[in-house]
Amino acid sequence: MTREAHAHGAINLSQGIPDEDETPPSVKRAAKEAVDSSSQYTITWGLPELREAIAARYAEWKGVEYDPTTEVTVTCGTSEGIMSTLLSLCDPGDGVIYFEPTYESYIPGVQFAEGRPVPIDITDGLEVEADALWEAAADAELLVLNHPQNPTGKVFTPDELELVAEVASEEDLVVVTDEIYEHIVYVDDYLSPVEVGDLADRTVVCTGMSKTFSVTGWRVGFVLAPEPLAAELRKFHDYTSICAPTPFQRAGVEALSLPESYYADLADSYERRRDLLYDGLRDVGLDPVKPDGAYYMLTRYPTDEADTDFTLRLIREAGVAVVPGSSFYTDEGPDWVRFTFSRNEGTIEEALSRLEEHRFW
Structure with a gap:
């Protein structure tokens, strides 16, 4: 289109x-300055200063502690973070739940991982039905949750997130959240999934700079996950992209310092x-x-x-x-x-x- x-x-x-x-002017300036000083690879997991800033931001905002050394990975955009997560954690034949209408890249992502798509249609009313989720989860291993959601703009309610937490725990699902629109929300009861129940213990959070700082072409994503999950997705990230663009990672440190x-x-x-x-x-x-x-x-x-x-x-x-x-x-x-x-x-x-x-x- x-x-x-x-x-x-x-x-x-x-x-x-x-x-x-x-794009905030100070963030653009930081990127321009970094081009003159930082044109080589970072550590494949990301610039240490950026990973530390990400961990500090999410500890303060969401109340979840992530070790910047082992549990925070900087990727080539949120899309690469999601793809690396699916390729690493989805075995051939594993069921992957997502809610439709859905962001279109999840569909080929599941195909690339040789997973089995388990779409749940929420077109009518944009609400999650408990029976449909329980039925799907009985034969699935992963659940992808885009929150807020593209294309509907749906924000999953606290009750729906509680349901997801209960189902994921009971059925031992790994949850992959795409939270790239986390700061573009128009309701008062927004919660990150990792703030609900024990979801943080089984969730890979994929987010990044693109939408929050209006830098969609910079390709800097953040992936936060418990160490056993992070260790697996890092293998795919390392061998597919090595590292996100270095100057834009440096600009990310400035972005995360904004008030x-x-x-x-x-x-x-x-x-x-x-x-x-x-x-x-x-x-x-x-x-x-x-x-x-x-x-x-x-x-x-x-x-x-x-x-x-x-x-x-x-x-x-x-x-x-x-x-x-x-x-x-x-x-x-x-x-x-x-x-x-x-x-x-x-x-x-x-x-x-x-x-x-x-x-x-």
Whole structure:
């Protein structure tokens, strides 16, 4: 969809790419300075100063202690962290649970690991049903939890996380969390899974810099896990990528030193953009689902077209690019599309103006 947007001069509300000026200036300066001094490999697990900063941040914020030497790994983005985790901890034939609609890279990740996908459809109501989770877990070894979730913007409730903790403990599941949107949340009862029950003892947390600091191209991920799990995923990380880009790791130390007000301002900024897009899509006759986190919005549309056909037509006739919702299902999914509101308010307003002017539905 991004390539189609470029080809047709469309506003790109498909891929979750922030505008360049979203990156904190001090973090950019730190990266530029590091290019002159730090162009060689770090230790494969990551720059020691960065791992120490990550451990300190998550101890203070989530109340979980991770040893920066053995339990914190810096990866080439969160995606590589998830992939290394799946390749290391999923044996051929192991069942891997995830909730659909789901971030699309989990599906090939399970395939690469020769695992067995165990999707649980939460399309209707975006709620986890206990019976469905218990049934799936009886024949699974891992559970992937994207929280907040792409593409729905769902934030799993404390009760749902308690259920996950209970099921994981009873069925001895390893939990892999993708928490890259952890600071882009619009509800008051947000909890990290590792703050619930004994999940921290069986969970690999995958997060990073991309979304929080608007540096999606820097490819710096953080993976936090108990030492026995970290030791396994590090083997795959070491031999597939060696280390994340060194200058951007150094900039990560600066990023993690930003005050708490930075995170509050970040969430407030995205909440304003969420409300702008939500109201605008309703005004032009579409049916969006308001997210509680992340910066995506699933939207129903009132035509009989397949979602891919609708998205291509939207690009070519209205000049706005989105993602077909079927991308987020293992098999066929319902017809809806995903907008991002990672762009600035002016860009979102221009996209809404185009939708109104070139409305064909």
